Amino acid sequence: MAELSFREAIAAGIAQEMERDPLVYFIGEDVGAAGGVFKATVGLFERFGPERVRDTPISEQAIIGAAMGAAMTGLRPVAEIMFSDFLATCWDMVANQVAKTRYMTDGQVSLPLVIRTANGGGTRFGAQHSQSLENWAMAVPGLKVVAPSTPADAKGLLAAAIRDPDPVLVFEQKSLYGIKGEVPDGEHVDQLGTAAVRRTGQDCTIVALAAMVPKALAAAQQLESLGIDASVIDVRSLVPLDTRTILGDVRRTGWLFTVEENPRLCGWGAEIASIVADECFDDLDGPIVRITTPHIPLPAADVLEDMAMPSVDRIVETVKGGMR
């Protein structure tokens, strides 16, 4: 095991796959010589050269379109959209073209491509560079969606995404880029569609994603001192969704709390709440509670952004209050 930062793990995941498969190539804005604006792709350009690590114009539609055309013709492209907010500028390519091609062509054309993007708040960038947009992707049939919370998962899920025969969006929560963690040595490939139980508790289940996972874990620790023993499940993959792990834990504890960075309406937690209500209503001891950012554009000022996003304190208070 080596200790890597989240951003180093991203680069390591891409490098591992480019080394293994000459058909994997990587395009995006400033991803090559500059190593990425978040420095998540440092060293790839030097190692694999300008043909396979290609800087693009600021043309998000062309980036996704070019990745799609390459995937249609036998390559396995990884495309970076610098901020997930910029997905709005190329949403036709993502939602209408990439997502639908396999189905519309009755499986004639598969698209083994990965779209990586820096997602989420906590960096005081304001409303157009801080959104948590994994729900957008989750709502479109034909896309797979993952959002890792640890360096090991960043590498392993990215590698799995690159090997997957379908389009996968990898949402990298940008405040996580600096965190460090153990990453298995040698080849590391994870599995899409699997959640991870980060903490097993007896009293309630807290389900979280990406940057909300460390917050949920910190909250669980505080709750323990208040006499509440919480499970924390890291969803990791929204599509496919590991409902078995989530339902199994909720059946045991009888309480479900979701912690979502996204604005409230139609967040992924609502989908999980719906599934849990359908599948194990009788096992619940109380209402399902969603902890989310309010339905507002994310404010820029640090104090305001911190108030808007779910915090450790808010998780603790909500769980405590909900279970009373």
Place this chain on the structure above:
Amino acid sequence: MSEASAPTAVTTERLGHWYREMLRIRLFEDKVQELFLRNLVQGTTHLCQGQEAVSVGVSAALTPDDYVTMTYRGHGQALARGMDMEGIFAELMGKQTGVSRGLGGSMHLTDKDLNLIGCFAIVGAGLPVAVGAGMSAKLRGDGRVSVTFFGDGATNIGTFHEALNMASVWQAPVIFVIENNLYGEYTPMRKTTPIDDLAERARPFRMPGVVVDGNDVERVYAAAREAVDRARRGGGPSLLECKTYRHRGHSRTDPGKYRPDDEVKAWLARDPLLITGARLRSAGALTEDQDAGLRSELQAQVDASAERAEQADVATLADAKASTYAS
């Protein structure tokens, strides 16, 4: 920008083949219209009567290995590329035997085996995809080129500019083919676009831009051939503007009444079938009897294909479900 040079001589036999192909497309589209009126084709269709020379001329300049993307007005290109006619009829009628078993429909005709990799119903979407396919060929060094067909309207959407720019800086082997039929949906081009020749838009991207008579299949072929050869040699992308006219409206509900009668009349007189037919007749390669014989032969083919498609089982969703994801 330049005008396309005079076509290099092609054999009468080849010209005859192109005439046959154009006629086949014409009769197919007329049949689709008929099936539509009989309610056997539902939804919408965008017919290409009048524009056949673009599909046939450009396709003739390609090899089977080259990549093609097209648009919702793509029946002509699909046929010219060799897509199975019955499969297209069946796709339009929502049958299990459709090329995509009814999942795609009229606007999404795709045949991977023919390297018809994508058919795009959103204006402009195919252009960057063609750049990606071209770059894929370039990375592998296999000499393939990538051709993308699109309409005049697409030159006013962002993807056109993004794709031409990217293709140029990367020297991608891509041929951008504008089928300029002078109307973006119901609105004449002069009301939406400040230039007459869209090929002018090649210049800022430092690629050749050529205007060609899109109703003259020989000229289309010659211009396409030049662009294809250049791309294959590593000379980068080109923009080819084929000026043409659709005989019908934009889509099935549109009778096209916004077009002046004299304009329509003038273009009907320049029907690609008339132009090529006259050339064949003056070369002694097409008598009236032969023409009539060819028409009835192709009509019988079209009718039989449509009939078989009509008899096929309707598509079912159960078959389709497996195709959302490959895994």
